[in-house]
Amino acid sequence: MNRFTWTFCLVRSVRSSLRESVRDFQESSLAICVLLIGILTSTSSPANDQQEAQTPDAMKPYKMQIRNTDVTFEMVPIPGGEFIMGSPDRDNAKQHGEQPQHKVKIEPFWMGKYEVTWDEFELWSLLMESRLRKYKKAASSPLEKAADAITKPTPPYTDMSFGMGKDERQPAISLTQHAAKKYCEWLNAKTGYYHRLPTEAEWEYACRAGTSTAYSFGDDLRDLDQYAWHAGNSGGKYHSTGQKKPNPWGLYDMHGNAAEWVQDKFDPEFYNKFSSDSVATFPLNIADVEYPRATRGGAWNFPADQLRSAARQGSHPDWKEQDPNLPKSAWYMTDAQFIGLRIIRPFRVPNVEERQNLHLDAVLPTDAFERITLEE
Secondary structure (H helix, E strand, O other): HHHHHHHHHHHHHHHHHHHHHHHHHHHHHHHHHHHHHHHHHHOOOOOHHOOOOHHHHHHOEEEEEOOOOOOOOEEEEOOOOOEEEEOOOOOOOOOOOOOOOOOEEEEEEEEEOOOOOOHEEEEEEEHHHHHHHHHHHOOOOOHHHHHHOOOOOOOOOOEEEOOOOOOOEOOOOOOOHHHHHHHHHHHHHHHHOEEEEHHHHHHHHHHHOOOOOHHHEEEHHHHHHOOOOOOOOOOOOOOOOOOOOOOOOOOOOOOOOOOOEEOOOOOOOOHOOOOOOOOOEOOOOOOOOOEEEEEOOOOOOOHHHHHOOOOOOEOOHHHHHHHHHHHHEOOOOOOOOOOOOEEEEEEOOOHHHHHHHHHOOOOOOOEEOOOOOOOH
């Protein structure tokens, strides 16, 4: 064995050992982190009564300000119910993976009125909130201490908006599903309320908002420009959230602007698992490896048919083609300048076992490597 081969093998061995150590640490600490956040959730004081609801009927829209910042986000109540998921035979734009249709039962939750913006996301990803707190010399409550303990990504190696801008209402993009889930973990610790990504079923239910048409506004494509930014009207870039009309439940940009991560592994055959004469409860295709994972809603650079309520897309390694890292980053999608996120807050908070077994919180894909930013 020559020196080069020996060195290469050593590097591979160290990298493999480090990868396993990171994963072992992550798995062993997950229950502790979830338990701590659960304790904080149960003992924290709400900002206003609208965030609290003893029954689903009492759920109200609310706005929350992230502590120590001027950044706010708004949540809209989504009632529980049943719906028909997938595309009907009459939909001429349907794609493989959108059938067969099947009935799904959904529990109530709150959903982000808008896609998560750069202002919100970079409070975590660029340590903006903790730096602002240090600058103000503000005291750190148990919530802040828990939030500071959440893993942060390495600094981005380029402008992740790719020149499209980062004003206070533009959606965060070019991020992995792992990064989206880690942001949710940080927000949970920071606010004391449990947030996560929606499942595919929850997302489609909220998008349809009681409708059964191709889009939440109907089937007439002539109306699309009133509700969505897409390849035909975006001018080659994303736009500030909330500029188009909302769907019937008051959610903006469910069609277009930024596509949105959901919980599931993407599998075009997944719907075949469900019977047409039964009701599926909390269907979720749990993902272990990085690709493909499901996204919904379409984006500013997608054609109109990919913005339909039932349209599905799976992630691909090509979404990181320009990533200079080896191995590729677990945080950034250099070539997916269209993928963002929208959060939900379930009315019924899952317990620790459910979160772990269903991978509702961030679990590093088995074939990914997590570089982290150390706190200053």
